[in-house]
Amino acid sequence: MAILEILQYPNPVLSKKTKEVTDFGDDFQKMVDDMFETHYAQKDCAALAANQLGFPYRVTVIDFSEDKNQPLCLVNPYIIEKHGETNTHEGCMSLLNMGYHRVVRAERIKIQALDRYGKPITLEVDGFMAKCIQHEIDHLDGLVYIDRLGLVKRKLILHKITKARKKNKS
Numbered sequence: 001m002a003i004l005e006i007l008q009y010p011n012p013v014l015s016k017k018t019k020e021v022t023d024f025g026d027d028f029q030k031m032v033d034d035m036f037e038t039h040y041a042q043k044d045c046a047a048l049a050a051n052q053l054g055f056p057y058r059v060t061v062i063d064f065s066e067d068k069n070q071p072l073c074l075v076n077p078y079i080i081e082k083h084g085e086t087n088t089h090e091g092c093m094s095l096l097n098m099g100y101h102r103v104v105r106a107e108r109i110k111i112q113a114l115d116r117y118g119k120p121i122t123l124e125v126d127g128f129m130a131k132c133i134q135h136e137i138d139h140l141d142g143l144v145y146i147d148r149l150g151l152v153k154r155k156l157i158l159h160k161i162t163k164a165r166k167k168n169k170s
Contacts, residue, residue: 005053014052060133064128074121077113078113081110084107088103095145098157
């Protein structure tokens, strides 16, 4: 297993829609193991999408349990129902040091996906888990959460990112 680099916005890989997984063999299992290891090595990380680590596949790993002992791998996840609305703060491992910003999401969702071995699963979730899954599915669709913000807020964040990159080059 390996701890991988988390791609940072505006890396173009983060803007590409991912491909569905069809092969659940050894290489795929190693990728999922590496995703979990990378996820668990981060501070305050609830989940990671495969494309945040440079993999072009529709896969996310999630575990925000206190003891990091409730791993959930969603392969080819799709939201099939949405209910209600919430507007809570979000951050992102691909937008480090950019703070947290309010994002409108569905309060409750129902998804269909496969587990890491290709077995179909259906989940109905709400609260933080619903927000987390929607955030990760956005990644898999080539979106980062700031794409859901208003134009002014997004421009301010992009300015902050540009300023930080210039400072790091100095």
